[in-house]
Amino acid sequence: MGVTVSKSKVYQLPSSVEVLGAISDIRSLHMFKVLESGALDSQTIIKRLKLTRKEYYSRMSRLTKVNLVYRRENGTYSFTSLGKEFNTAVKLMEDATNISWKLDALDAVERLGNTSKEHMLNLIDSLIDDTKIREILRKNYM
Numbered sequence: 001m002g003v004t005v006s007k008s009k010v011y012q013l014p015s016s017v018e019v020l021g022a023i024s025d026i027r028s029l030h031m032f033k034v035l036e037s038g039a040l041d042s043q044t045i046i047k048r049l050k051l052t053r054k055e056y057y058s059r060m061s062r063l064t065k066v067n068l069v070y071r072r073e074n075g076t077y078s079f080t081s082l083g084k085e086f087n088t089a090v091k092l093m094e095d096a097t098n099i100s101w102k103l104d105a106l107d108a109v110e111r112l113g114n115t116s117k118e119h120m121l122n123l124i125d126s127l128i129d130d131t132k133i134r135e136i137l138r139k140n141y142m
Helices: 016-022 026-037 042-049 053-065 081-098 100-112 117-127 131-141
Strands: 002-005 010-013 069-071 076-079
Touching: 016 053, 026 042, 026 053, 026 076, 026 081, 042 053, 053 069, 076 081, 081 100, 081 131, 100 117, 117 131
Parallel strands: none
Antiparallel strands: 002 010, 069 076
């Protein structure tokens, strides 16, 4: 963890490895994603995900430690700003996984080695509907 200092506190900043580690198992990822619907209390999360109290508290502790979620004064949990950004990234990865066959097709064409940049950009535009994924792929061929 990196360290940053404010006037009143010293904060330990989590590394990206630590943050990814906190959502690396399926139950932790589900716990993280359940907060997309808004702030939830512990009992709602436990019931919705069918977790034991131990499973819940160990996972929630990791999520809060790496600053993906925080506990509000009313006892509910919600995304932090970092958590919102990571949630957006998780959605993007899920969307990419759902079209992996299209991405594999682009890779196969690129491996041929004789495809022009313009042709690859046209293929990306015709195959990839998701604007964010298309934008990322286009940047790689610019």
